[in-house]
Amino acid sequence: MMEVKDLTARTRKGKLLLDHVSFTLEPGGCTGLTGASGSGKTTLLKALLGVSDSDVAICGGQFLLDGKDLLQQTEKVRRELCGTTLGFIPQNPMTAFNLHVSVGAQMAETFRKRLHIEKRAAQKLSMEALKKVHLTDSERVYRAYPGQLSGGMLQRVTMAILLGLSPRYIFADEPTSALDEDNKSYLTQELARMKQQSAILFVSHDDTAIRTLCDELLVMQNGTIAERGTTSNLVASPQEEWTKEFVRLASTEEGGGWTWNKSPLPM
Numbered sequence: 001m002m003e004v005k006d007l008t009a010r011t012r013k014g015k016l017l018l019d020h021v022s023f024t025l026e027p028g029g030c031t032g033l034t035g036a037s038g039s040g041k042t043t044l045l046k047a048l049l050g051v052s053d054s055d056v057a058i059c060g061g062q063f064l065l066d067g068k069d070l071l072q073q074t075e076k077v078r079r080e081l082c083g084t085t086l087g088f089i090p091q092n093p094m095t096a097f098n099l100h101v102s103v104g105a106q107m108a109e110t111f112r113k114r115l116h117i118e119k120r121a122a123q124k125l126s127m128e129a130l131k132k133v134h135l136t137d138s139e140r141v142y143r144a145y146p147g148q149l150s151g152g153m154l155q156r157v158t159m160a161i162l163l164g165l166s167p168r169y170i171f172a173d174e175p176t177s178a179l180d181e182d183n184k185s186y187l188t189q190e191l192a193r194m195k196q197q198s199a200i201l202f203v204s205h206d207d208t209a210i211r212t213l214c215d216e217l218l219v220m221q222n223g224t225i226a227e228r229g230t231t232s233n234l235v236a237s238p239q240e241e242w243t244k245e246f247v248r249l250a251s252t253e254e255g256g257g258w259t260w261n262k263s264p265l266p267m
């Protein structure tokens, strides 16, 4: 189980960025994290991944992974856990790859290092993983450099890496926001499959993806979790003004249902 308890962070100058944030994630579920722009979602993800800005300090709380507080571990231990136990899907997959190394070589190196397997086994696993994510020409993708692939293809490569590593926890940072409808629907379906074995924290404003994937929803406001509940309960009876307006605008969009990403609310 993953438990975030009272996580608090400030800038070195004292500005409060995260205020006693607490939640749990358990394999077999997907928790959505949404909220207005500037509410602290990215700051929270960065803190959990151990990549906070240099002027940000975590000044309280715990981040327990199967009982072990990651905030007390060395950077080496955290790096080792990221990628094996904890996987990450970025908003822009281009930022996750080295532009000067072929996709296949990067995948194989990741598998070799993280799974402690031989180079040849890592190459075979890379090819198999690419085939699983329905890329039309997986051999070409394997040999390509990141800049030669579209954003949607690279996001599929990211998924292939996750499939190969099968981490128990996955953080996804607005992974559908830059995708076309086909890739969006592919990624949502793949995550829905993955959540059977993993726990997913899904940061998003994408109402369709949230409805499809998230059992629980956390709404952030001013660096804290202002509202939480099962997705269906929260939509049926939102309590906070921001959430009420969010749900109201979504449900009054043409065609009904939620269309949060089209809402005029500041995201």
Ligand SMILES: Nc1ncnc2c1ncn2[C@@H]1O[C@H](COP(=O)(O)OP(=O)(O)OP(=O)(O)O)[C@@H](O)[C@H]1O
Residues within 6 Å of the ligand: 011, 015, 017, 035, 036, 037, 038, 039, 040, 041, 042, 043, 044, 053, 055, 056, 267
């Ligand atoms: N290093 C920093 N120094 C000062 N303020 C910061 C720093 N990092 C984040 N903030 C502030 O913390 C707040 C939360 O920002 P954050 O990027 O986490 O919001 P967000 O919810 O991810 O927004 P969005 O949906 O637009 O991505 C913002 O007011 C931001 O300016």
